[in-house]
Amino acid sequence: MALSPEFIHSIEQVVGAAGVVRDPALMASYLTDWRNAYQGQAALVVRPATTEEVAAVVRLCHDARVAVVPQGGNTGLCGGSIPDASGTELVLSLTRMKRIRDIDLANETVTVEAGVILRQLQEAASEAGRLFPLSLGAEGSCTVGGNLATNAGGTAVLRYGNMRELTLGLEVVLPDGRIWNGLRGLRKDNTGYDLKHWFIGSEGTLGIITAAVLKLFPATHSKATAWVALPSPQAAVDLIGHVRGLCADRLTGFEMMSRQSVEFVLEHVAGCSDPLAEPHPWYALIELRDTVPDAPLAQLLETGLGHAFEKAWVLDAVIASNHAQAAALWALREGISEAQNHEGPSLKHDISVPVSQIPAFIEHTDRALQDQFPGVRIVSYGHMGDGNLHYNISKPLGHADAAFKSQEQAIMNVIYRMTSSYNGSISAEHGLGQAKPRAAAQFKDPLEMELMRAIKRTLDPLGLMNPGKVFAAGLE
Template structure:
């Protein structure tokens, strides 16, 4: 019997979190051990669910003393397996889903302080009830948690205007690998007193410590909106169009999503209730959203003016502007349904890259050409937050191809995509993180000095390598 499954260790864990905070039944454990896509599966000795920061700290101290590895987990909605334990059954999954308190809303300081287990949608609702806006928005917002959003530096559809989680966070509370609690919950816009330590933990995927709470920025609520679905001749047209709209609308431009026809075809085929907003098929589309804090802002007229100019310039082939909230939601449904729809076409190889906005057309052209030359017939699903250079570049098998044979080419396909990403000075992971799917690729495609510095930070904060081992780094050093 290993220490982690010994009656004494389990008794000590239960004395900290109580019976409600301990999951040992295999049937109840299952949902914590498999990611939502069934792409990653692990095993664990225990699922521990602390109810507050002090309990988290006590569990971490106990595991540190016993040399037991911990895998922090929030809503388990990640795409890279970052919250799934390994197959040994010797790790403890530490779920933060019981930590759901909204500790404080400070309208004058425009901040909200929440615990790591708060679901993003609940955070958005709390902000709305206070007459404010928390702008982070993504497809999993009904189940992902603030802790996971912070651990992966989540982005989403409103990054163009508001930034990702780094920009939205003023302070955090962290349990360190030895169980000490760093209280960095400061709602300050200015604090020039040395290193800004919160940025070490945001995006670290639980490998340096466990974020238990955060002070987040709030914004004025928006009261008017205009949404358009636009057909484009090319990605180059999308880049010119977004530049034009930004010049006219400034920060009213909240969202600008680009997607290929192949992306839309999958949604129309597999997502119930969806229909093509336009009468003819075009190679590329953009979903554009303007928002304003003024309730009667003339956003539709402004968007019509921008698109009229774009028609004259040959940047837009066709367009439709939503006339009500229901129509706008239907347009967003086309964009948000892409990832799930692609799963119905068999195994898909998903890549979350970023390159400078100006280089997106060249990246798509060269990478498409290289893939089709090496793997004829693969179906390329390109879509993403074009305004910040983040492209989801996903590959589905050729029609009628064998699943196993297609999956056997995963590394070769990845190499082509990441090599092209590097040629444009881009990143192999824009917002999904590295998890357990990309550590080896990070070593190959990041600057060796960057990797050396990252490992030095890891060794300093977690010298025994017990915090989410095997994530971000292929092997703890």
């Protein structure tokens, strides 16, 4: 269904000519994700500049029964911000909403609009002498609204939590165009249901987040980073428990990765080199931070690793002596996803299980995949401290891309069945988007799905908010 000239004129009256994108060449970047893994079509791209403009556009769409696809930095991995192929949906980009509305140092909060780039928020917090701790690979282009819509996690969840834990209040445009002003910077508000949690992680299916009150933290002034060789994932579980007991909340990051992951980076990412003389089966990247300048964090790490050597949890280790060395160690971790793309199709799975179950999950899932799909290369890495494992599969050497891709569903079923058997989640931090709704219906508890659908029908009875995401089409 093409949008009528009258409808488009009404939209232009709200957002102005600068807020409407109709030229196909200019629309193209809004219709595919950054990996070019998902493509769609749209009737119109609209870029409102204020919450009131968002509300007016949504109200017009509600009255005309036009579906709306909210979009931030478009850096997602599950196609959650890409329209379908019908060409009837309206993409609503929030990238013009860039204001940092307020920094309240006494309350340790910052109020920002949804289009603010994560790195800009980090920098604003730093300039105010504070820390906003969310950190992830796309922080130079992802937006706060997208971080909220997917409940983003990243590398510092171990200490600070994900976006759900970092958020005190929200401003949301509801599917009928009403504005819910929940921008309260309160840490205690026991007046009934905490509505903000309905929208965090909802991927724009219940409403459009336009602003948020977020927590700030004291800035850190000391850091120590170590690259540690491990004999097994179980050693990683033992080591993180030991380091956490010794260092408490100084432990900010604990990333685990397989040798296969590191080999891909060494092969394909320029400037990366192996920090250790010999290869090892598994590695951990450990980071401590402290608010105290010149805190003896390296000494603390040495003490902890010395005990771990005695327990045979650690095979070798190196502690960065300066910022450049620490950055080089992090480059090995952050380069994994990019490096894997050079090896052909990559089947990416963002799962979580209890930390204690990670070793058994890896052992049993690795074995099941090799039994059924001999030669697949398994790239396991992730945020050990919160149980989030990026369990990705690359094709066997010499195999054709098409033959490998034809096995995607069967491989996914093995991984998700194993995840479910360990009481885990098929999506830890990337969301469901359009990639996983049917898998969610298959592997989530039926009552959970029923309750989620009830919330969706209550807030969005016409099904106009990001249809086909979170719930498979026709199953809302």
